[in-house]
Amino acid sequence: MSDPLVLFMPSGKRGHFPVGTPVLEAARQLGVYVESVCGGRATCGRCQVSVQEGSFAKHKIVSSLDHISQRGPKEDRYDRVRGLPEGRRLSCSATILGDLVIDVPQDTVINAAVVRKRASDKVIERDPAIRLCYVEVEEPDMHKPLGDLDRLKAALVRDWGHAVGFDRLEVDFALIPQVQKILRAENWGVTAAIHHDNGEARIIALWPGLHNEAYGIACDIGSTTIAMHLVSLLSGRIVASSGTQNPQIRFGEDLMSRVSYVMMNPDGRHAMTAAVRQAIDSLIGEVCEEGKTARTDILDLVFVGNPVMHHLFLGVDPTELGGAPFALAVSGATHLQASQIDLSVNPGARVYMLPCIAGHVGADAAAATLSEGPYRQDEMMLLVDVGTNAEIVLGNRARTVACSSPTGPAFEGAEISGGQRAAPGAIERVRIDPVTLEPRYRVIGTELWSDEDGFAEASKLTGVTGICGSGIIEVVAEMFLAGIISEDGVIDGSLAERSPRIVSTGRTFAYRLKDGEPSITISQNDVRAIQLAKAALYAGVKLLMQKQGVETVDAIRFAGAFGSFIDPKYAMVLGLIPDCELDKVKAVGNAAGDGALMALLNRGHRREIEETVRRIEKIETALEPDFQKFFVDAMALPNKTDAFPRLSAHVTLPERKQPQEGEGGRRRRRSR
Amino acid sequence: MSDPLVLFMPSGKRGHFPVGTPVLEAARQLGVYVESVCGGRATCGRCQVSVQEGSFAKHKIVSSLDHISQRGPKEDRYDRVRGLPEGRRLSCSATILGDLVIDVPQDTVINAAVVRKRASDKVIERDPAIRLCYVEVEEPDMHKPLGDLDRLKAALVRDWGHAVGFDRLEVDFALIPQVQKILRAENWGVTAAIHHDNGEARIIALWPGLHNEAYGIACDIGSTTIAMHLVSLLSGRIVASSGTQNPQIRFGEDLMSRVSYVMMNPDGRHAMTAAVRQAIDSLIGEVCEEGKTARTDILDLVFVGNPVMHHLFLGVDPTELGGAPFALAVSGATHLQASQIDLSVNPGARVYMLPCIAGHVGADAAAATLSEGPYRQDEMMLLVDVGTNAEIVLGNRARTVACSSPTGPAFEGAEISGGQRAAPGAIERVRIDPVTLEPRYRVIGTELWSDEDGFAEASKLTGVTGICGSGIIEVVAEMFLAGIISEDGVIDGSLAERSPRIVSTGRTFAYRLKDGEPSITISQNDVRAIQLAKAALYAGVKLLMQKQGVETVDAIRFAGAFGSFIDPKYAMVLGLIPDCELDKVKAVGNAAGDGALMALLNRGHRREIEETVRRIEKIETALEPDFQKFFVDAMALPNKTDAFPRLSAHVTLPERKQPQEGEGGRRRRRSR
Secondary structure: OOOOEEEEEOOOOEEEOOOOOEHHHHHHHHOOOOOOOOOOOOOOOOOEEEEEOEEEHHHOEEEOHHHEOOOOHHHHHHHHHHOOOOOEEEOOOOEEOOOEEEEOOOOOEEOOOOOOOOOOOEEOOOEOOEEEEEEEOOOOOOOOOOOHHHHHHHHHHHHHHHHHHOOOOEEOHHHHHHHHHHHHHOOOEEEEEEEEEOOEEEEEEEEEOOOOOOEEEEEEEOOOEEEEEEEEOOOOOEEEEEEEEOHHHHHOOOHHHHHHHHHHOOOHHHHHHHHHHHHHHHHHHHHHHHOOOOHHHEEEEEEEEOHHHHHHHHOOOOHHHHOOOOOOOOOOOEEEEHHHHOOOOOOOOEEEEOOOOEOOEOHHHHHHHHHHOHHHOOOOEEEEEEOOOEEEEEEOOOOEEEEEEOOOOHHHOOOOOOEOOOOOOEEEEEEEOOOOOOEEEEEOOOOOEOOOOOHHHHOOOOOOOEEOHHHHHHHHHHHHHOOOEOOOOOEOHHHHHOOOOEEEOOOOEEEEEEOOOOOEEEEHHHHHHHHHHHHHHHHHHHHHHHHHOOOOOOEEEEEHHHHHHOOHHHHHHHOOOOOOOHHHEEEOOOHHHHHHHHHHHEHHHHHHHHHHHHHOEEOOHHHOOHHHHHHHHOOOOOOOOOOOHHHHOOOOOOOOOOOOOOOOOOOOOOOO | OOOOEEEEEOOOOEEEOOOOOEHHHHHHHHOOOOOOOOOOOOOOOOOEEEEEOEEEHHHOEEEOHHHEOOOOHHHHHHHHHHOOOOOEEEOOOOEEOOOEEEEOOOOOEEOOOOOOOOOOOEEOOOEOOEEEEEEEOOOOOOOOOOOHHHHHHHHHHHHHHHHHHOOOOEEOHHHHHHHHHHHHHOOOEEEEEEEEEOOEEEEEEEEEOOOOOOEEEEEEEOOOEEEEEEEEOOOOOEEEEEEEEOHHHHHOOOHHHHHHHHHHOOOHHHHHHHHHHHHHHHHHHHHHHHOOOOHHHEEEEEEEEOHHHHHHHHOOOOHHHHOOOOOOOOOOOEEEEHHHHOOOOOOOOEEEEOOOOEOOEOHHHHHHHHHHOHHHOOOOEEEEEEOOOEEEEEEOOOOEEEEEEOOOOHHHOOOOOOEOOOOOOEEEEEEEOOOOOOEEEEEOOOOOEOOOOOHHHHOOOOOOOEEOHHHHHHHHHHHHHOOOEOOOOOEOHHHHHOOOOEEEOOOOEEEEEEOOOOOEEEEHHHHHHHHHHHHHHHHHHHHHHHHHOOOOOOEEEEEHHHHHHOOHHHHHHHOOOOOOOHHHEEEOOOHHHHHHHHHHHEHHHHHHHHHHHHHOEEOOHHHOHHHHHHHHHOOOOOOOOOOOHHHHOOOOOOOOOOOOOOOOOOOOOOOO
């Protein structure tokens, strides 16, 4: 009779183990990550699992509660002291008696940080770079006069070396003067935080007795917004999330103006570095307060950001990023200590920054790539993160290419006459009646449309203050669909006869979206700004498609705040993105933040993205002869040369002046 | 016909290489250490070798200048710019044409730091933990947007990885913000200092262009004196040496009073740590000035010291060392950065501290063990470093044991009525006429004996101020040999009838060594103090001999200042050390400092002493039942139970009350 078969879920890893093997030991042998701090003493409670009962035909296994040992005195004691939920077992104490299906609770679920559109929840398998390891150290012995630290190391290697995967340990120098007091405080029982990443294992923190809390920070440093998660490294749970404005905005709204600030001001780099570090340190304080967590329990921090943010955060002068050849000071993943960048967390806490892909495609794009994983699948996936620069990644399992394209700030509401940031009071949705050309809209802060009862009341608090990025996309797309603008973007002045919404502004015309104070008008210049921005984005995408040799993409992911608010249909009507099944176009929120979280919770993901970034082919648009042509073609709505057959199944596009083969319907008006 | 045979001296490594192989490449393939900074560009001049001409029958090789390529344009250029000494060749440019014997200059020769007795000069083969590596880095390329640092690393791995032995590089975080400016300053030529020790290779410093200087510090932190060498890591030459008093003396003369100071004063540890670090930093300034070396060119530092000095220097509270079980905070070798202990050297400079052997046997004893190498030879070697504690090592290739023994400060002139430190004016040599009992002596500062013409004049500047450790050994030994004291150490009062030198001091007698101001008298208490000290030392030695199962030792090495000044014969007459051939008893000066130097210049020696310390068997005298008996026996002069047959060939020892078998001559007077 063979040994019992044990199947771990959700990983699906399985193996045969002798009767009496502790479940934790079986998990370790199979490489299934089950947390444990106390090292099998049934005191930390981190190794909880549950047993699935039943016959699992697919796995040819019958699992039963009779196949696991009864709760013993250690688990009873843990239950009395700290409480063991119904159905949960401590895997260090429960032993295998027969075939079992074991559930390892996966508490880490990524929820997209942006509130309104939730990315599909994703489970992150845990294997953090930091491990808490409790040991009981031998007392000093005059016959074997090893130092206290040396005996501590020996105990850690003995009890944890195999499970965690190290056979020697370094130690942070700052701990050496403390080690004797810590060892003696709780009778030679001590918890070590071991950082095991990048080829070495190192003790970075020590506590007397059992220390059962370890936290990490995942942070996306955006030019505009800094977003942060506080996460338990022991359960994977996100205990708090927060965001704040990047205080560097006072030195310059966009990236290039910040680079200029550094070039013009001798201490500009220093001031901006200090500003962003202080903001991050304050944000750490906020999430700690919200999560009721001590700063000193934060042991690992992962940061992502675009190249300029990345460099300024590290204290590197970004001047080289301001002009060709856009040389990064460092592109590879960077390891450092939190104390080296003035963050008040545990003195031994480590920092990991994801690699940058290229001079314009940063660690944020790398993180988004890690999160969405085009390289993990067969579909040709387009990943777009729109900011002042669009960072664009296109690929599948076989090959991944990336570039950035200078979209400018129009999509963020800048350089648009009535434009503003996405904030309460901003118009975010627009519909235009194709017959009357009358608009209706919705503003951030209420669910009501402007022509619905109660809108005036509902919008009283915020007012209607301007139009944000997604609103601009929609109004221009609706103007196009209603025939107000032609495919080359010109506002049709002849319509002024038909509707008072079309007004002359001298040599050109404009569309009056909203009267009153403030009045919001879409001018010819506004349309041009959107055309330029979308042409840059589309031309970048087109270039990558050309590199991949594909005419179409299978899936599109919009990362970032902008992508979270726009309607894929309107983005496609305008020609921001190529034709694609609408249900394969998804906003994934702060994918960069999600990638940072993955790198925080699993060091395997660090190696994965480092390797992926090495393999990604970087395309520099400025060096590509076809980019200019693609750009000019993309000035037309939706595009001069490309067809949108899959979009046309949902929307009737206006007919082209010179229709292309394969173009869809010919009706000038669309039905909705 | 086989390839030419090339033999490198002094290592004796040899191999066959194709005609045209550069000599440097041949050396690397054989693992012969030849320095090179420029990486074969013939600009640094560090790879110089010379060719030995002639027939070397022992090696079956005929070497000739015709067997090496003629000086080419690169060597001519180097000669014009920097000068190439007659007979020297740049091994990166000279190629092999036929059989060759190549001399690799070994500039590192240890000279014992103590001036008067020179240890036999020793050559240290070089393989330092720090290497300077010049590379030319590829310029940024928008098609391959690797960061500047990443391209630097790639260039270093490409040009140096094989020669130095690394395939990946870490980098100190502090360098990241500087890397772009440094790379651009000299047109992408840059010199990196790579620290390659302890399992990782890491860039710790960067300079634009060719940087051709790297220095190290080897330092012995004694309780009384701090001794330091400044050494070129590129040539191995000691460019300056200096010493200073340990300023911790103001907190307590001996180790235990310093430990007590820490226990009594809340900031005592901090004050003593700051004091010793400041003294070392000042000493670094001194040797830099003497050696005309910039502090920023110091890249590696090795420190040794006894356990209390070791701990205080590292900032560790030494309280645990003040009582059983004498637990060290850390016993293993310690790696840190110079900036972590407030030393003003290169910001990336590394510090290595040798391991401690036990709570009373420190890194200084480990360094002395490394220097004298009992474990490298077949002879049973006794290594003794006398201070307030004697650190004692006994061993050979097969087995090494070590202990410490509480000799107290008598050997250093403390607790002796006329005692003083070894300094000008101190009596260091004494002879007593066995008939008249009249003494003559010599003082530090003049070569003349007190009964020679001109002594009064010669000693006028210093005076005769007291008696130092070696003087005390000699006067007590001479009193014994002259019959003034018996084998149990009692001053024979009956001799007062015969000589006015013997005077009554109440219940005991004393010997008047010198009259006048100050008068110096050897009292019964002084003799007792020396008896106690020597008994402790001898008992420790005896214990180790018992552990090794030997009745005799083959060689004795006295390390430290004390050992440098005493005459082995008198040490043996008193019974400080066991019987041994007198010409096998050697003072080796500051062997601890020599060991530090070896660890500085060759990282292989670090691994060697780490491994040796793990293997050394540590004996704790307090736990050994026989120690007390050995101690009591050793109170007698030279010893109650042991014979000194080999000493007796040189000196006639007074006969014993109950002579032992094997004892030598029976005459009460000796001839000299």
